[in-house]
Amino acid sequence: MYTLWYKHRCGDTFTIADAVRRNNSLVTRAANFATATRNKHCGAALELVHFNPVLVEKVQELKSLDEVEAAALIESSLRSFSEMDDFMRLAGVVKHGVSCHKRDDGQKQLVDLGRDCWLYLRRFLKVSDILDPM
Template identity: 65%
Template sequence: MGTTTLTDLKLRFDVTEVGDVVHEARRELARALSVNKGVRRLEVGGSWSDESEAHLLADTLQSSRTLCHVSFFPKEHEIVTSLAGMLSPKISANYSLLSMSGYGSFLRGGHWFQVSEVIRRNCALVTRAAHFVIGTKVKYCAAALELVHSNPGLVEKVRELASVDEDEAASRIKESLKSMSELDDFMRLAGVVRYGVTCHSRDDGLLL
């Protein structure tokens, strides 16, 4: 599928000078990322020493509904630990992040455990949702689709499992979401009814 949307972005800051202009440039980039709806994969490297910039990046990761894969390798290793601490309090509300990499020695603390658990959960949800899309119509797969239907990784997983192209995968996801809005499907998947919903007439002509 032809597209001009930027989906992969690499940022490397090799500027050694410390000054307001440099910091502001990095902060503006972080702010731009927070409203970008196209980038799926982000790689950050080089100098990233200011914690306020890392805080903006953390806010972006927490709120983004499209950013799935992140690599963070700043020259200042300790900023990775700071980023993890900023992420951990709210990261559970993120259903888009599917992978995150950084310096190994800084990925073993309690904060990183929380981040990795969210990533593990999101990957499992995407897999379950994809199985719903390709035909496994069970309640826990339907629930997963509701949570991660906007995750770009779902399109990739459906492509992988169904051996279809991106357009077809997106179309199948859309149709699956539509089917969930149908009363019969919803009631059956929720376990309220076994086969479907049927309305019966009462003696006064009203429907039960």
């Protein structure tokens, strides 16, 4: 009986500790994106936890900023990949910018989207939605 109870309790403790570790890792990667490291995984983390007050504290700690400056830096970092070329470059889809070959049938392509249209689509598209190359 004791063994079953112990396994049940340790299993719960591990699950909680693992969730805390993953959340802490996300906040750390998001703070790294806001302060220096501009890569896909850190950008994806920033999209997930940009609203978290612990992120502001982490950025304050890393950059020695006050709360308002840290929040502004986070917001600026989030906006830094809202445009199509920046998003696609960060996600690893393109190296420099989005361009398409001209179509013979005249159909619209991704680059033909207006900025407002792109920003509307962007609300539903996250960096983590783009698969890594194999």
